[in-house]
Amino acid sequence: MNMRIALTLAATASVLAACGKSEPQAPAIAPTQVAAVQTPPPEYPIELACTGVGGKSVLTVVVGVEGAPTDVRLQASSGNAQLDESAQQRVREWKFKPATRNGQAVPTTIQVPVSFNPPQPRPDQCFVIEERLRRGG
Template sequence: MAHAFPTGATRATRPAATQGLRPDATRVLAQAGVIVVHAAALMMLLTPARISLPEAPDREMTVLLPPTLHQPPPPVAVTPRVPDRVPVAPAPVPRQPAPIVAADETPFDLPALPETAAGDASPDMDAGPSIDSAPDLSPMTGASLAYADAPAPRYPPRAVREGRSGTVLLDITVGTDGKPLEVSIARSSGHRDLDQAALRQVLRHWRFQPAMRDGHAVVAIGRVPVDFKL
């Protein structure tokens, strides 16, 4: 098939029209170089990086031990002085009343008595036995209490630490069985913990000998000291 060319066209212009259809070598090489660079960069990204960590320098470790704690010495056991036993005067021997002889209720005949003048008392007549009055069981105040069992009170730990000491005077009401019925402070030692320790010890653990009056045990009220000494 014949192609028609415009008028005035020569053979020199014909290869120039078909020159753009051929591949350009420079352009091909440039594109190939770009592909190679990208491929190299991709391979570098996919290759795992080796990171060398610096080694820790050797250091000397110093172990600090806690200081030794000095414990305080244990408290010194103090044995309180037990009050001396107060001597008690022996109880008086009760006077025995005269025996009363009951009259025989069986009737019998009495012999005739000689007549006497009016107002004359018969020498053989007896006034009869007398009945003694009831014993006095009222409380005995100001009594000297005799100890039956008086263990020393326990020294309060706080008083030991603070070096407290003193004497407590207690008013004690003792029952007929020798047990304290009531205990009160007549004079304080100056420290409340010592006073309370003496009160508790006497009321719970002390025992006394019952006070006697006319052969009968009576309630007695007396004053007793309790010493606390270090």
């Protein structure tokens, strides 16, 4: 057999043998979920707290790839517009560790409940507010 033909056949056999095999793939990187990092509570207007007005606002929040909320919407109202607005304002300032897929940050939509529970025992400020309301001012 001619040396040239033998080399060609050997090369062809190598190529054909490699066709059925795939390159080893890098191990998949496990996905991660979004995680809250800084979540200071919203302001609870003292007048509402003292009069027993409370509730739970539920917000739909899109956490961007930088870990900051890119969209905050009211999904369910607390029953008080002032509390709902306070919740939305504060959550817009929160910081998160973004979710990842294959090692890359991805935007993620989450639900965030924000509860306003009247404080017990009542703060001393409540007595001052009640006195002012009783006097008509």
